[in-house]
Amino acid sequence: MLGLAFPSRRKRRDIQECIAALPVLRAQIQEAAQHVEAAVSGVCGNFQNIADRSHEAVAKAAEMLGSGQTGGASVEESIETSRATISRLLQRLEHAGHISSLAITRMDEIEQTVQGMESLLEEVQKISFANKIVALNAKIEAVHVGALGAGFEVVAEEISRQAERTTGLTEGIAHRIQETRERVHSAAGKLKEFMADDLAESEASRNAAQAALQVLFSCHESACGSVAMMTSENQSLRDEISQAIVNLQFQDRFAQRVAHVADALEKVEILLGQRTPSSDAARGDAEKSLLEDVRSSYSMHDERLAHSRCGNADVAPTPAPGGMEVELF
Amino acid sequence: MMRTALIVDDSSSVRQMVGYTLRQAGFAVLEGCDGADALEKLGEQRVNLIITDLNMPVMDGIEFIRRVRAKPNGKYTPVLMLTTENQMDKKQEGKSAGATGWIVKPFHPERLLEVIAKVVA
Numbered sequence: 001m002l003g004l005a006f007p008s009r010r011k012r013r014d015i016q017e018c019i020a021a022l023p024v025l026r027a028q029i030q031e032a033a034q035h036v037e038a039a040v041s042g043v044c045g046n047f048q049n050i051a052d053r054s055h056e057a058v059a060k061a062a063e064m065l066g067s068g069q070t071g072g073a074s075v076e077e078s079i080e081t082s083r084a085t086i087s088r089l090l091q092r093l094e095h096a097g098h099i100s101s102l103a104i105t106r107m108d109e110i111e112q113t114v115q116g117m118e119s120l121l122e123e124v125q126k127i128s129f130a131n132k133i134v135a136l137n138a139k140i141e142a143v144h145v146g147a148l149g150a151g152f153e154v155v156a157e158e159i160s161r162q163a164e165r166t167t168g169l170t171e172g173i174a175h176r177i178q179e180t181r182e183r184v185h186s187a188a189g190k191l192k193e194f195m196a197d198d199l200a201e202s203e204a205s206r207n208a209a210q211a212a213l214q215v216l217f218s219c220h221e222s223a224c225g226s227v228a229m230m231t232s233e234n235q236s237l238r239d240e241i242s243q244a245i246v247n248l249q250f251q252d253r254f255a256q257r258v259a260h261v262a263d264a265l266e267k268v269e270i271l272l273g274q275r276t277p278s279s280d281a282a283r284g285d286a287e288k289s290l291l292e293d294v295r296s297s298y299s300m301h302d303e304r305l306a307h308s309r310c311g312n313a314d315v316a317p318t319p320a321p322g323g324m325e326v327e328l329f
Numbered sequence: 330m331m332r333t334a335l336i337v338d339d340s341s342s343v344r345q346m347v348g349y350t351l352r353q354a355g356f357a358v359l360e361g362c363d364g365a366d367a368l369e370k371l372g373e374q375r376v377n378l379i380i381t382d383l384n385m386p387v388m389d390g391i392e393f394i395r396r397v398r399a400k401p402n403g404k405y406t407p408v409l410m411l412t413t414e415n416q417m418d419k420k421q422e423g424k425s426a427g428a429t430g431w432i433v434k435p436f437h438p439e440r441l442l443e444v445i446a447k448v449v450a
Binding site: 037040041044045048242245246247248249250251252253255256299300301324325326327328329 | 342
């Protein structure tokens with residue numbers, strides 16, 4: 001127990017004022033520490049949100065461009081599908097062109113066949129004309145022989161009538177054949193025109209589609225490059241945020257030191273509330289006891305160093321927080 | 330199946346930083362603001378990892394580890410002490426209480442995950 005004596009009235013008043021001020025000071029530093037913790041928590045949350053959003057944006061872009069892991073069609077796949085579809089369409093157009101070409105050939109062949117039929121009909125008409133001449137001659141001969149040739153004249157008349165009928169029929173057939181030939185010729189001509197246009201358009205479509213796909217592919221490659229750059233930037237951002245998290249942990253150390261100082265102030269307050277030691281020796285003991293009390297409350301190497309430095313100028317300055325120490329048991 | 334970690338620290342910012350690091354690594358995270366609060370949160374469930382501070386109000390980290398080791402669901406759980414304290418006698422105290430490892434703050438997220446990978450099966 002310390003040897004205590006009553007201090008002077010003035011000293012008692014000073015001490016009372018100090019005692020009254022200490023809780024206020026303690027409350028101030030505690031509140032400041034709380035504010036720092038709240039601010040650090042906010043900053044930390046902001047950093048984490050930035051990292052999450054950046055990561056999410058890169059993941060979505062990568063997914064859209066085809067380097068993601070989801071089941072939806074990527075741009076790369078869509079370009080390939082479009083290329084294959086256009087190629088198939090063009091193949092079908094070429095096939096249709098080939099069929100049209102075959103049709104034109106067949107039409108030409110039909111036209112030639114019809115021409116052959118016309119020639120044959122001309123032969124039939126010649127035969128019919130010859131029959132008419134024969135019938136006329138037969139009639140003349142029948143007249144020459146008189147009553148005996150009457151029956152022969154009837155036959156000649158009939159041959160003549162049949163020849164007339166044949167001539168009428170062949171003229172009708174020839175007219176129809178000519179119509180058919182003209183129609184086939186016209187259709188073949190139109191088909192040829194259409195084919196020529198179609199070939200030109202197909203070629204133009206093929207070139208346009210290839211150019212569009214090339215542009216799309218270039219855009220895709222450019223976007224892939226951007227995503228790769230974003231991914232790299234995102235990794236840098238994550239590294240920096242990781243470092244920021246390390247740096248923001250100053251708050252924990254700061255809060256602990258402030259808490260220890262606040263505890264020490266409380267002890268000072270209690271000590272000052274007691275009677276003042278009567279002698280220098282007793283005062284020294286009290287100071288030593290308080291300092292030991294304060295020292296024992298420390299939880300960090302930095303604090304112990306700072307404490308030692310107060311009484312010894314040779315003590316090395318506090319090192320900055322370094323890499324984390326790990327020990328597995 | 331998602332792994333679960335329990336973080337015990339009286340500093341909300343430290344819980345936030347450690348929690349974020351662990352969530353990024355695929356852990357579900359439970360938090361306690363001191364030993365007593367953490368014991369209540371733990372209850373009868375099993376977690377894959379506990380990371381605790383040393384100096385906390387109400388119940389400190391050493392006492393918390395002793396209580397966890399006394400529970401059937403905490404006997405074999407890896408418990409890492411994450412603290413600013415680096416004194417040998419404190420480390421020894423933690424080891425005796427049943428801590429799996431001792432990490433001195435400030436922690437580096439990547440290195441913390443490396444250590445966790447070593448102790449969590």
